[in-house]
Amino acid sequence: MECNYSDIDQIIKKYNSDPKALIPILMNIQELIEEQYVSEEVASYVAKNLNISSSHVYEVVTFFSALHDQPKGKYLIQLCNSTVCSLKKSQKMKEILENILGIKIGETTSDKMFTLEYTTCFGACDISPAIRINKKVYGKLNEEKVIEIIEGLRRMENE
Ligand code: FES
Structure with missing residues (x-):
């Protein structure tokens, strides 16, 4: 993992080393x-600098769904499973994605290229069912569109 501790120091400083800002600090670091x-190494470093226990920081990382304690693939595919997308066949999109990627939801491909996970509504309900890949939103999905998106990313990587 590439990690620049001086950047982490700057984030901690931005929040005045306040343990109450632990979640935004960790979110900024994760980005x-x-x-x-x-x-675990980064969690311990943050704990030391905020003067709190490492186990507390690690608990927050594992509990809070927007934080991850395992490395993600280069492309983080987030499938919305909130109400509107669920009504508009997000379950079907899950099956298609699992099939084309060869992994289950919550997993990362062995080449570390793709991670597939659920997320809550990210405000694209009007174009549901929707996914977000590294913050870019794709909506009005159907089988062909999902395959086209994934194949497009694979092609880009192979060029
Ligand atoms: S319910 Fe899926 S983006 Fe809002």
């Missing part, structure tokens, strides 16, 4: 890290 997760 810095290419594999989008907070390792």
Whole structure:
């Protein structure tokens, strides 16, 4: 994991080393890290600098769904499973994605290219069912569109 501790120091400083800001601090740090997760090593570093226990920081990382304790694939595919998307066949999209990626929801492909996970509504209900890949939203999905998106990313990686 590439991790720049001086950038982490700056984030902690931005929040005045306030333990009450633990979640935004961890979110900011996670965004810095290419594999989008907070390792045990980083959790300990944050704990030391906020003067709180490492186990508390790690508990927050494992409990809070927007934080990850395991490395993610290069493309984090988030499938909305909130009400509107569920009504508009997000379950079907899950099956298609699992099939094309060869993994189950919550898993990462062995080449570390894709991680598939559920997320709550991200405000794209008007174009549901929707997914978000590294913050880019794709909506009005159907089988062909999902396959086209994934194949497009694979092609891009192979160029
Ligand atoms: S319910 Fe899926 S984006 Fe809102």
